[in-house]
Amino acid sequence: MLKLNLNKVIELKNQPNYSVVVEGSKLTIYYTPPSISEAGGIDVGEEEMPIIEIHGEIKGEEVEIIKAEIVKGNNRKNLSEDELQLWLDYISGGGG
Numbered sequence: 192m193l194k195l196n197l198n199k200v201i202e203l204k205n206q207p208n209y210s211v212v213v214e215g216s217k218l219t220i221y222y223t224p225p226s227i228s229e230a231g232g233i234d235v236g237e238e239e240m241p242i243i244e245i246h247g248e249i250k251g252e253e254v255e256i257i258k259a260e261i262v263k264g265n266n267r268k269n270l271s272e273d274e275l276q277l278w279l280d281y282i283s284g285g286g287g
Contacts, residue, residue, distance in 0.1 A: 193256040193272055195247070199282050200254050218254055220245040239264055245275070 203209040203220060210221040222243040241263040247254040256279075259270040 193275060193279055194253045195256065195279055195282060197249060197252050197254055200247075203282070213249070216249045218247045218249055220247070243270075 200211060200218065200220065204211045208223050208225065212219045212221070220243075222245070223240055224243070241261050243259065243261055245259045246257045248257060256275065259275050261268045261270060
């Protein structure tokens, strides 16, 4: 089971593409990656952007990741622990 420091998750609230929702001990992180236009500074016709949803449970000073999904419209794709690990490493290192 993947875990993340609770303080790192709280810090995500200050990042522009993140939203963090806490309901009791349950926590959901919503991340919207920048569009090609935003990232590259060029205007391109784009379709709906995916949202990454990361669901976890707060346990003391850590968040235990329960599941993570890419949501695009009505489609959902589960992310594996391997796919999520790169993001976790980035967040844990302070790259937020």
